Amino acid sequence: MSEVVLELNEVAIYQKDNLVLSEVNLTINKGEFVYLIGKTGSGKSSFMKTLYGDLPLTKGEGKIVDYDLKTLKEKDIPYLRRKLGIVFQDFKLLPDRSINDNLLFVLKATGWKEKPKMTAKINEVLDKVGMKTKGFKFPHELSGGEQQRVAIARALLNDPELILADEPTGNLDPQTSVEVMKVLQEINKSGRTILMATHDYALLLKYPSKTLKCDGSKVFEVVQKSV
Template sequence: MEPVISLRNAYIYQREQLVLSSVNFTIHQGEFVFLIGRTGSGKSSVLKTLYADLWLEKGTGIVAGYDLHTIKRAQVPYLRRNIGIVFQDFQLLSDRNIEKNLVFYLRAMGWEDKNEMRNRIEEALKLVNLQNILTKMPHQLSGGEQQRVGIARALLNHPQILLADEPTGNLDPEMSVEILKLFKDINEKSKTAVLMATHNFELIERFPSRTLYCDKGYITDLSDGL
């Protein structure tokens, strides 16, 4: 089976600055992988490269069948239709309710049929245990609820992989555990691969899984040799 993500001798840049050198890792369908490291170590730059917000200038990178080094700007939206992205700051549109937030996302992904959109929204919200909030505005939800909506949004288009950038960064410890349990549950039930960037080492100790470590300009797979 082809991997969902494959980086080979990849060099990650942020503007002109080299952030990570000679990056090599592969993630297959159904895997759950942590990407850890201190703030500023390059975790977000890796994720941005994987969804083509940063261009892969050197090396080989394949994500959901797309070549990151040769991808054209017009192809990027199609790459992202295969990826679910979860942000630290939720990024819900504050001027519309939850249903309209999710419809807006689906339309951007190319969905058109209203009934299909409504059904998929209901399915995704059920996956994150958030029924009956369609008419609520984002500010009426707690931080944990907003992040669960963000996860539901990322799942709407049946992605091959979820990329989560510090998804518990704005949450208290108890809610952080609940969100991580939710990611684990989604991963196990749907076999959607997950790559979660975090610097919350307590969560990693509590929910051990394969771990990639960003440090001093390189990524090490801590599972190697175990």
């Protein structure tokens, strides 16, 4: 019995009053790696925002990591986000503190209390992304690829059931994109589910996986042509 992490039925996604996507039906099971592709403006970001509670779900049925998106209350959103790891295109690291303190900030904000446990967790996630020795550095002292690795480490802090990566390689050069992708692949192999929005088709060819496409206000699965 595969475990469903995300299920949407007849969902419509709105950005204010504009219908962005309609009749969205999809299921993502635990352990899958799924791409979300589509042109800029096709609704990928609005789709992602609906999943982590930034945009309300008003039409259709949606469940994500056991939360009902339709009845999601403002006060539930932080708890939902603890079960999700979110990786943004622009890293969103706090510039005024070290990498360790960036991660500590997240742990404190999500209710961790014991210092030794927090330190151990920070070391563990930085180790997973190959950044264990860089914790004392500040974001501006790291390359873009390193900053994105830290952002992925941050997404892993609360052992998320689903990682939402929104254009995680969007600001990176091709070589660095591949490095970041390898990190995501490793995390997926360890059993984590990943939904990654991207317009980097080279990565799709290099690391083929289930692919959903946003186009013409619909989301549908596309079969990748093997080269």
